[in-house]
Amino acid sequence: MNRFFLSWDKPACRAVAERLLSLGNGFHRHLVLVPTRESGRQLREYLASISRTQAIFAPQVIPADQFPRMEEKEETASAPEELAGWLLALGKTPHRLYPRLFPRTMPEDFSSMLEMAGSLQNLRHAMANQGVSCIMAHHACAGRDERWKDMERLEGQCTQQLESWKLEDRTAMKAEAPPRLLNSLRETGGNIILACTAEVPPPLRHALQHAERNGVPVQIWIHAPEEEAASFDSWGCPLPEEWSRRPIPIRDGQIRIAANPARLAEETCRIIARTAEGGTPDIALGVCDPDMNVALDAALRQYGWGLHNPEGKPFAGSGVMDLLRNLRRALEEKGTARPVYSLARSSLLCASLGIKGQQGCCAALDKIQQKFLPETEEYLLSRLKEAYPGAFPSIQAILEWRNRMAEPGMLGERLMEWFPALATIYGPETEAMEMFHSCLSGLMRLQQRSTAFSSPETALLLLMKCLQPLRVRNRRKAHAALDSLGWMEVHFRPERNLILTGLNEGTVPEGGVSDQFMPEELRETLGIDSFNRKKARDSFLLTALLHSREREGSLTILLSRTSSRNDPLTPSSLLMRCPEAELPHRVERLFQEISDVPAPLPYQRGNWHLQPAEGWKTAADIGAMAPGYKNPWKEKGLAFSPSVLKRFLACPMRFWMREALHMNEEEFLPDKEDMAVNELGTMLHDVLECFCREHAVLKDGMNAASFQNAITEILEQTFRKQYGPSPLMPLLLQKRSMEQRLSVYAVQHLQALQEGWSCIAFEHQVENWILGGFPMKFRIDRIDRHADGHIRVIDYKTGAASSCEKKHLDPLGRPDALPLLSPALHPYTKRLKNGKLAHARWKDLQLPVYVLWASETYGGHPSAAYYALPANPMDIGISSWDTLHDTMPGYEECALDSACSWTVELMKLLHEGRGLITAEELGWTPPSYDVFKDLMTSRRESLQDLLGLRLTPHLPF
Structure with missing residues (x-):
């Protein structure tokens, strides 16, 4: 292996690109391995930007960890098939089959077993990525941990299961260079270049050694000067004994502390604005702690920049995953009404089925839910057909789709039949559809080979478990001027100026918490990614970032005292790696008291105010305050009612807010399970009206028992007509309460008639x-x-x-x-x-x-x-x-x-x-349920914006 030191007086991306160009016109023949997928994208873009004056062919650039797996065989098990293999290997009673691995009885329902199989699958992948087998782990423990014997047996059972399906376990594949790629490199005389990769796990090392043995040279490029050669191993990885305690040259002026993520985001915007100076900012933003992303995106949007996350978004938060969750519920609760609402609200499903007027369908379902509270699907459909016949065919199409998915052993095939329509609707984000299609193919192949997953519910859970950890790259929005870069992505950015946020302990260095299967001692013995090695890696990366911006540019480290959930955060221990004489001052700076100064209100910003001397309201009537409002009592001659007067008397100003802004205090509750107070009152009114019409005057033979029977019968008929033959249990409880009330009322009504009324x-x-x-x-x-x-x-x-x-x-x-x-x-x-x-x-x-x-x-x-x-x-x-x-x-x-x-x-x-005056100003008690409280008191500027108040600017003295 040949090592080349690129120096660290410029960012790694620039150093690699310039060295590639210095190799001459044939540099496109080489294969370049970079730390991450985003690093590869950045290198390709930078090569294109600095070679605009000449036509060049860029080399192939891939993430280093993908090199051994570039040419996987077609018979390699997919994610669903591999997970199914682990499930079947566990058996129905894993605590009996593998007593040392499961010393206690564990839940044996399918969901629990699926979670356990997923955890074991992740553990095996993590071990395979580091080139560690169960036998190696057992020997490294010197036989003290007997769990590895059971783990080895369990892994063997999984492999046998996959072999019975004629599938190959990807974790058992040899760490070798891809054969076709090796032939291509040998033919063209290309080399493999491992560019600035600070982590080289054993499988990658074995694959690179295999390439060299087969006649393809391997070069190791290190982002450091030649003088640092002794502090790196032969693969370019920082040596822990050299880097774990080395001082890091951070100046106090490069560290800034904010009270919370919002203040951190504001400071970030100020730095970017100063750096940009009206143009496009030559600046990169590192977000080591993803918790800061929400505040940063919100603040940057106000400046018109916006934030793009190259790592992508979780597939678990996509519309497809939401639809699968709703389908699972519909399969598990078939025959009940509630899942129908969820499926109808999926725009993906409705569009893929060609359903038009989804909004009208959902509105019809909501109205039926609010009025009739149907428990069964049958009663829901009967009410829908009767009240909203236009929406019935659409709901019927949705239920037919669900029924197709419910066929035993056919879920994968039915979803695959539906996939083209979904992909057409989903749009240009093809990566998400590729991931979904890959998992669907695996599920369909699994169901063809095994009857163990013929149940649509279990097959769907298996599919969702495989989709859960995937991430889908976002399309860059037009407004997104900055990338939200993770810690491992920042090192490869070419920008001269760099901001690092969220450099907290637990994120950089990552971890520090002992793993139950792979504790630190075992990791050290095996020579894999221990916390000590991660600390050395991060120490080197931070040092290289500082040196690369020393000659030109800047590096600023922004820390938040708390998380978005207001949990305290601790600065990274790397920030305290300074000479001992400076340590007390550094600790004082990192842990100094800091207060969160509230942001000024909109009318208090700048050198002028919107607050007039005579008060914040200058309008005399609602027409002047909200010029677009049409007063229905004046312009349309609308009749008044006691309820309108009551709302006005609760608070005149709140009344006009609600009228002018069309705001409603009532909350719509989609998960409603019983009658609201007004609905219960309406039903009582209906029953009482019917009863009193029949018994308006005293007649011979009237008695309390007959009155009670009569009013109970009227309630029974009214209730059944409204809520059907199988109402929800909360409704039955309310019905019982009404029976008790009406029974007492019937007796009192008879007494009133006897008294002459x-x-x-x-x-x-x-x-x-x-x-x-x-x-x-x-x-x-x-x-x-x-x-x-x-x-x-x-x-x-x-x-x-x-x-x-x-x-x-x-x-x-x-x-x-x-x-x-x-x-x-x-x-x-x-x-x-x-x-x-x-x-x-x-x-x-x-x-x-x-x-x-x-x-x-x-x-x-x-x-x-x-x-x-x-x-x-x-x-x-x-x-x-x-x-x-x-x-x-x-x-x-x-x-x-x-x-x-x-x-x-x-x-x-x-x-x-x-009447533009609040209850507080009149000395009245404000309404107990007050959705406008903030607007009426502490946030009057928001009310001004909503109503379009005509206010006169008032200069401060």
Whole structure:
């Protein structure tokens, strides 16, 4: 082996490219082995960029670890077949077959066995990559670890299983140079160049030695000066005894500390902006800790740069993997309704099946789910066919696809039949489809050779397990100006300026935690990738990076004190490899106290402010605040309702935000399993209306038992019509609760009839009733008339209701603030039992509005009441409001008069679009469930942006 030292006064990529060009026009005949796939791409691009003036043929460049496996045989086992071999080798009771490897009984379900087989497969691959066999590990332990005997036997069983399928185990392949490649190199006179690869595991060494024995010279190029020759072995790997403790020439000024990833990202952007100076930045970004990527990408996007990750994205996060997860659920829960929703939401599946109008199908399914909560697929389809027949064929096509996948022993073949349609839809990201096709081919071949995986559920789990660890290269987006480079990628970048982020202990050097199978002592004995060797490698790489940017360019190390999850991070021990005299100062710098200074709000940045002296709101009405908003009460003559007034009284400003921004406080819950409060109330209302219509007046023969039977029967019919014959268990529990409530109600209703009351209206709809010149509409749950002619309006409440007065009035702590909303609004004042006066404001006007309408319709002084139907039967009953018409001594206004004046004034405010004031400013308690809280207080600039507030810039003094 011939070693050549390239010096380290320039980046490794430049040094390698320049030496290749110095070899003359025949350098394309050589094979160049580089550390990683990204290193190869970078070298090819750089060679093309520096040879634009002349036409050259670039050499073949591949990652070093791929060299021994370049020409794998067709009969080599695929990932699914190899994993299946491990599964069958484990057997059904591995703790009995391999007692030293599994001393305790382990779960024997398929998922657990699959996880164990995957772990053993990964261990065997890691050992094969280092050229270690079970026999070698057993001898290195001097017989102290008996597990290796069982491991060897287990591996033998797996190999035998693959041989019975006429497949070859890739981990058992000899470490030799590819024959066809060797012939080509011999014919052209080319060499193999191992370029700046700091790790050369035994299999690669054996393959290179095999190449030399077969007449192909091997050159070792080392990114270091000739004076460092004694600190590298014959393969160009740093010697641990030389590099594990050598001081690293880092200057204090090259290290910067940030409080968290967000601050680290901001500092990164500042450095890049200074380096770029308006042009394309000649800078590379190393992200040793992937946890920093999210913050870095977000910050760089704000600058218009963006971040590209050359390592790619996990296949586990792709749309294909999501679809396979949903298919697994559909196979395991066939006959239930829930998996149908998940499959219908897969855009890949719908597009591949030629389904148009996916959004409409999903909307139809969501509406059925929200209304009927179907448990079975059959009931879901019946409701879908009845309510949304246009969506039925699409859902039917999805279920037919699922049924094809459910055929025993045919999953691989059926997925392969569907694959062309999927690949067409998936688009230009062909690498993901190549990976998927490769695994599908292995699965299909496996199912043809073995009946052990004929179950579609187990076959799908096996396929997903093989796809899980794969990574797919991303296409570079147009805005992505910078690459997010891992630690092993940074060394081969040609840029003059370099930023290293996330250089934390545990990432650089990697590991440090002992492995249960391959502890450090065993690794050292075997001479493989021990923590000590990784530390020497990383020490050399950091040293080379520093020297390569010493003459021109810069290297900055940015550290975050915490992770994105706010866990503390420790700087890499490499940063403390300085002379002893400097160590105390270096430690102080790395671990100094640092505080996270909050970023300025948008209106506080720069040399001007958006905060006007008179307050952050300058608009007088909603039209001026949100110019595009159309007020429906003014422009369309929309009728008012008590519920609208109630929302306005909760917080006027929040009300206008919701109206102008079309924001909804209600959360949509796709995994809903029971009735929401309003749905339960609606069903109770329906049952009560039907019951009261049949039993509106007292008749002979009526008794409590007959009333209870009648109302229970009505509930049964209503419930079955809504939720089908097989409802979910949570629904059955709610039904039982309603039965208990209605049974008590039936007895009380009979008592009311016996006391002289009769029902004269149910769910009475009032339309375009005029109050104070404004139209109103509402629905009254029930209206009763007594034998003496007295009228009572009733509103049902499914929860435990307070008294009517408490539900409508709130103590007013700051009466002086009420004119901020409107000078025409006055507190409602009453005298307490202790003689003191109390001021209150209206927070709901429902019952007073009902009574005002009833007074006009029926005359006299109608009363109002809540009929509470809570879960506790002891609290069921009527709560009357008998003091609405009573005038307090010394005051002319009764509660009903006060409510009337408030109702008219509030409708006037809504009609004019006024009332831009928060509950906090009025001294009112803000709504308990408040999705707008941040916008109303600490993040007003966001509200300004949302509403397009017209604010005048205000220069600071």
